[in-house]
Structure formats: structure tokens, C-alpha cells
Amino acid sequence: MEKILVLDFGGQTCQLIARRIREIGVYSEVVPGDTPVESLPLEGVKGIILSGSPYSVYDAEAPKVDPRVSSLGIPILGICYGVQQLAHLFGGKVAPLDHREYGRSRLFFTEASPLFEGVPEGFVSWMSHGDTIVEVPEGFRVIARSEHNLVAGITHERLPLYGIQFHPEVTHCAYGLTVLENFAVRICGARKTWTMASYLEDVQGLLRTQVGDDPLLLLISGGVDSTVVAALLLKTFPPEQVHLLYIDTGLMRKNETEEVEANLRTLGASNLYIVHAEERFLSALKGVVDPEKKRQIIGDVFIQVQEEELRRRRIPDQAFLAQGTLYTDLIESGKGVGNKAKVIKSHHNVRSPLIERKRKEGRVIEPLSMLYKDEVRRLGAHLGVPREVLERHPFPGPGLAVRILGEVTREKCDILREADAIFIDELKRRHLYHEIWQAFCVLLPVRTVGVTGDDRNYGYVVALRAVTSKDGMTADAYPFPTADLLEIAALITNRVKDVGRVVYDVSSKPPATIEWE
Structure with missing residues (x-):
């Protein structure tokens, strides 16, 4: 399959880049930014994007792209930290700004470029950087500047290398999707063949290969994410292979338990276990005020109750644990594809020590972990999840506790x-x-x-x-x-x-x- 490869250097909007490319209709996936060239999944790759990062290119611990990437002959687009890496790699100079350029900034072109085809002069971009390119490397030309006269876009004179200082992936950036489409389709020549239906087919194939005939246990909250996972599993495996465990923590919304049970029965759930554990969770949370501690406690109790129910229900130990983790959960927890993301807040289904143990055993599956919320809703529609469920507002896993x-x-x-x-x-x-x-x-x-x-x-x-x-x-x-x-x-x-x-x-x-x- 043709695809655009996004190298992750820890930027909070890294996965959003891949998601926008998929929105265009081109498949895209994310890999750690410092992956050696020989380990990159290059089959079908039509272009490479270097993501942003919370680091400076001069930081000792800063993630760095393999320099050999620029010699592959594959078009490359550096975004924010990514363009600074390109400049630094080719001998240019990057330096900190006296005043960080953040938020909306108008861009002006210094010459025509296929990257900006169909983008008007003076469009409003979205900036978020403390460093800037002060010396453009030899062989590169400036193709755009910000309203503050800072370098906002560069291109190589001979190689298919491009770089932009702004973030086209965020919705606040006007014509951002046009810029990404210009790169993926016009410059890289990728075809628009990826759809949610094709994603569903791929993920079902991967799940069948990974799980086989082993039992599956989904710890379900009843929200959009876990309900879509339930629908996916019930469409992919025989109903008797899928065990749905709903734990009423006492931290749920009003009438939540009754609504969840009705929705899951509609989707064809046969092995549905409702566990009332309000006293268990409230006792564990007694006296706790720190939000991170709350999340960790809830995550631990969730798994403790789950393991007890596994034994009580006689579900085999080799059962896979399925979760409705989204990529936003991963990146806010510093668990993005690479290892350089900063922690914003822990998620009970990402950082719990017991969940980590399950991960090490290779018994956790998270089929939504590369998707954003709106994509999950689209997937749910393909799976026949009722509209009223898909349109429910997000609800945190720890519930009312946070x-x-x-x-x-x-x-x-x-x-x-x-x-x-x-x-x-x-x-x-x-x-x-x-x-x-x-x-x-x-x-x-x-x-x-x-x-x-x-x-x-x-x-x-x-x-x-x-x-x-x-x-x-x-x-x-x-x-x-x-x-x-x-x-x-x-x-x-x-x-x-x-x-x-x-x-x-x-x-x-x-x-x-x-x-x-």
C-alpha cells in the first residue's frame, strides 16, 4: 500500500499529521523519529514527514533523524522541529528567538513552490516554536517568510526536500490541509486510496492474526471508544469468544449502567458481565486528592477486579485484554510512538503498572490507538453502532473521580x-x-x-x-x-x-x- 511515513520526534501533534494525511485519502503511519534507515518500513513509502518536537536541535538528548534518510530519493517534508533538523543536518544554523513565535502568523512567499499551490499570499498559519533558522544551509532556498520576517519555508535546489516552520496539521492553520495534500499527492505522487472501510479490513486481519482462537476480554466503560471496540470485536470474532466486562465503579454518570447494558445487548453481546464495585473503588480513593494518584489507583483497582472476575468466570489466563485507548490518550501520557513525548496527564488504561505488565506479556490489544475521536466515530458508523451512542460526548475512564x-x-x-x-x-x-x-x-x-x-x-x-x-x-x-x-x-x-x-x-x-x- 502506498503511504506517507511520519517520523515522530515527540511533538504533541505528530499523530495529527498522519491523521490529516489519512483524511486526504492517503494512508499514513508513524514510527519513532530516530529509527535507523535499515529499520524503516519503506515498502510503499511515497514520502516522509519529520514531525515537531519539544526539544531544540542542540539539546544533548534531542531525537535526531538518521542522516541517510535524505539520500533515499524519497521526498521529505520537515515540520517545525523537522525543518530545523533539515537545516542543521545540511550545515545551516538554528538559534533561539528572543520572543517565541506562537499562534497565528501570516505567511508571505518569496518564490513559487508546488508545496504552496492553491494557497493564497498572506494566509494565516499556526506557529509554535522558540528556535528559528538564522542561516539557511547551502543548496537550500527560502520559499516563505512569516509576518515577523522569520524563515517559514525552505526547499532544496536539487533534492526533493522541503521544510516549513508552521504546523499545517492543526485546524487553526488556514490551508494547512492544502499544504499537506500538495506534499502527499502533488510532490510525492501518492494516490488517494485509503478509506475507513479499508482501515477496518486491515485491522480485522491484524486482530485475527494476533488473537487467533484465544478468548478476548474487553473492559468496557460504555463510552464511544470502548463501545466501538466492542462492536469491532463482535464483528471480527464469534460472540462466544468475546467477553465484555463492565465494572460499575460508583464513578459513573446517572443511569449509566442500565444504558450500557442495553446498548451492548443491541450489538449482539452474549458474554456480558456487570460487576458492581462502588465500595471497592471509593474505599481505595479515600483520602486521595492528587489527580495522578487517583488515576493510578483506579487503573490498579480496575485490573484487580478484572483478574478476580476472570477467575470467577473461568476465563482462561491467556485471554487478551482489549482497550479503547486512543492516540490522544497515548500522547498525553507521554506514550506516543517514539520515546520523546512529554507527559501531560496519565490515563488509567495507559500507565497503570498492572496494564504495563500485561503489555510486557503481549496480551493487550488497542485497535483504536492510531485513531482520533472523530475517526473512531466514523469507524463505529461502519460497524453499525447506533448514532446516539456515537454522538455521546467523551467521558474519562476514571469517571467522576477526575x-x-x-x-x-x-x-x-x-x-x-x-x-x-x-x-x-x-x-x-x-x-x-x-x-x-x-x-x-x-x-x-x-x-x-x-x-x-x-x-x-x-x-x-x-x-x-x-x-x-x-x-x-x-x-x-x-x-x-x-x-x-x-x-x-x-x-x-x-x-x-x-x-x-x-x-x-x-x-x-x-x-x-x-x-x-
């Missing part, structure tokens, strides 16, 4: 469950739910003075969070009509007696994450 700041208790879970249900129901009633990527309530660890009737009381503070996004990598606060926000806040304080105040979170990602913990 939406309750501070210690988690049953009382706080009940308060947050009720407030959140009101919020979501109102969004649906007002036809706002599908305009929003993710919405939820957060219970803050403070009480505030209030008045109920003629009495003075101290109630909890609930923060409303609602964001718009396409892939979860960047997000903006949803611009609520004022009347809707005021009315929803009033409903929560009136109906949930322990909530005395409601605030709205207007932070974007970055610098904030979507979840609070």
Missing part, C-alpha cells in the same frame, strides 16, 4: 451526578448538545456562602465546562447564549440542594486541558 477536585466520596459523586445530568439534559432539550464536543460539570473543593429562602448556607461550587473541538487536541470554550447559561445554572442550584454556586470555565486548550484533572 471531575471531583480533592477527595472523592459517595456524597460528592451523588451531587455531581445530579448536576451533570441536569446540564446534559438541558443541552439536549435546547438543541445545543450536538454543537458541543464535550460538556460536563466539575465539583470544586470549596464551599461558598449562599441564601436559600431566609436561611444562610454553605454550598458546593460547580463549574460548567463545554468546549468545541474536532479531534480533542485543541479546543475552545463554547460561546453559550447568555440566557441559556443563566437558566441552566439556576436549574442546577434550585434542584441540587448541596450546590450553592455555578461558574463557567472559559479556558481553551491549550493552555488548559479539556478535563480539569
Whole structure:
């Protein structure tokens, strides 16, 4: 299969590059950036992209591309850190900026280039760099500069080498998809033959080869990701081979367990086990306030309960553990394809020590780990997952535990469950739910003075969070009509007696994450 190979140097949007290339219709995959040439999967490769990175090319521990890559005769596009690597590799000079160039920046062309075919002069790019090319290497020409007169694009005079300082993969970059398509299709000559249907066929083949006749266990939460994995497994293997284990942690949304069971039965699940373990999780979380510790504890208890259920249900030890891990989970946990990504937050299904043990045994399968949320929804549609399930807002694996700041208790879970249900129901009633990527309530660890009737009381503070996004990598606060926000806040304080105040979170990602913990 023809493909574009993305070399991962630890940039947070590395996988997003591959995802955008696939969006164009060209297959793309990611490998560690420092992979030796002889170990690269070059069969069918039409082009190579060097990703961004949190490092400087001069850092001692900075990941470096094998210099022999430039001699393969395959077109190369360096993005951000990637273009700085090209410049450094060929004898140019990269230096830190006095003021980092971050965010929107207009670009101006110094000469025509097939890379910018169909892109207008002065388009708005997206920058995120602290270093810049101050001396262009011999044999290269500058093809674009930013509005700050910094080098924004270079090309080699003879070799098919290109580099850009901005990030065309992020949605904030105008004409970014055009730039990537120009590289993949116009320059590399790759054909648009990749579809979600072809991905489904490939992943099913890989799963059958890896798993064979061994039993499969999916620890299912009922959210979009795990439900799509369930549908995939049930379409790929005989139903009796697939065991679905749902653990009610006591950290779920209102009526979650009943809805999950109904949805899974609809998909054809026969081996479905519902485990009520609220007391187990709440006891383990008692007194814990650190969010990373919460995630680790929940991950450990999940696996402990799972292993106990395996024995009780007489499921063989060699059962594969399936998970709905997405690539955003991996990169936020510093678990991207390479080993240079920075940790933003741990995910219970990525960094748990017990999960790591399963990984070492080669008994974990994560068929969605190369996909983003919108791609998962498209895959789910191919698999026949009901639309109302696919359109549910994302819900974190640790559940309400990471939406309750501070210690988690049953009382706080009940308060947050009720407030959140009101919020979501109102969004649906007002036809706002599908305009929003993710919405939820957060219970803050403070009480505030209030008045109920003629009495003075101290109630909890609930923060409303609602964001718009396409892939979860960047997000903006949803611009609520004022009347809707005021009315929803009033409903929560009136109906949930322990909530005395409601605030709205207007932070974007970055610098904030979507979840609070």
C-alpha cells in the first residue's frame, strides 16, 4: 500500500499529521523519529514527514533523524522541529528567538513552490516554536517568510526536500490541509486510496492474526471508544469468544449502567458481565486528592477486579485484554510512538503498572490507538453502532473521580451526578448538545456562602465546562447564549440542594486541558 511515513520526534501533534494525511485519502503511519534507515518500513513509502518536537536541535538528548534518510530519493517534508533538523543536518544554523513565535502568523512567499499551490499570499498559519533558522544551509532556498520576517519555508535546489516552520496539521492553520495534500499527492505522487472501510479490513486481519482462537476480554466503560471496540470485536470474532466486562465503579454518570447494558445487548453481546464495585473503588480513593494518584489507583483497582472476575468466570489466563485507548490518550501520557513525548496527564488504561505488565506479556490489544475521536466515530458508523451512542460526548475512564477536585466520596459523586445530568439534559432539550464536543460539570473543593429562602448556607461550587473541538487536541470554550447559561445554572442550584454556586470555565486548550484533572 502506498503511504506517507511520519517520523515522530515527540511533538504533541505528530499523530495529527498522519491523521490529516489519512483524511486526504492517503494512508499514513508513524514510527519513532530516530529509527535507523535499515529499520524503516519503506515498502510503499511515497514520502516522509519529520514531525515537531519539544526539544531544540542542540539539546544533548534531542531525537535526531538518521542522516541517510535524505539520500533515499524519497521526498521529505520537515515540520517545525523537522525543518530545523533539515537545516542543521545540511550545515545551516538554528538559534533561539528572543520572543517565541506562537499562534497565528501570516505567511508571505518569496518564490513559487508546488508545496504552496492553491494557497493564497498572506494566509494565516499556526506557529509554535522558540528556535528559528538564522542561516539557511547551502543548496537550500527560502520559499516563505512569516509576518515577523522569520524563515517559514525552505526547499532544496536539487533534492526533493522541503521544510516549513508552521504546523499545517492543526485546524487553526488556514490551508494547512492544502499544504499537506500538495506534499502527499502533488510532490510525492501518492494516490488517494485509503478509506475507513479499508482501515477496518486491515485491522480485522491484524486482530485475527494476533488473537487467533484465544478468548478476548474487553473492559468496557460504555463510552464511544470502548463501545466501538466492542462492536469491532463482535464483528471480527464469534460472540462466544468475546467477553465484555463492565465494572460499575460508583464513578459513573446517572443511569449509566442500565444504558450500557442495553446498548451492548443491541450489538449482539452474549458474554456480558456487570460487576458492581462502588465500595471497592471509593474505599481505595479515600483520602486521595492528587489527580495522578487517583488515576493510578483506579487503573490498579480496575485490573484487580478484572483478574478476580476472570477467575470467577473461568476465563482462561491467556485471554487478551482489549482497550479503547486512543492516540490522544497515548500522547498525553507521554506514550506516543517514539520515546520523546512529554507527559501531560496519565490515563488509567495507559500507565497503570498492572496494564504495563500485561503489555510486557503481549496480551493487550488497542485497535483504536492510531485513531482520533472523530475517526473512531466514523469507524463505529461502519460497524453499525447506533448514532446516539456515537454522538455521546467523551467521558474519562476514571469517571467522576477526575471531575471531583480533592477527595472523592459517595456524597460528592451523588451531587455531581445530579448536576451533570441536569446540564446534559438541558443541552439536549435546547438543541445545543450536538454543537458541543464535550460538556460536563466539575465539583470544586470549596464551599461558598449562599441564601436559600431566609436561611444562610454553605454550598458546593460547580463549574460548567463545554468546549468545541474536532479531534480533542485543541479546543475552545463554547460561546453559550447568555440566557441559556443563566437558566441552566439556576436549574442546577434550585434542584441540587448541596450546590450553592455555578461558574463557567472559559479556558481553551491549550493552555488548559479539556478535563480539569
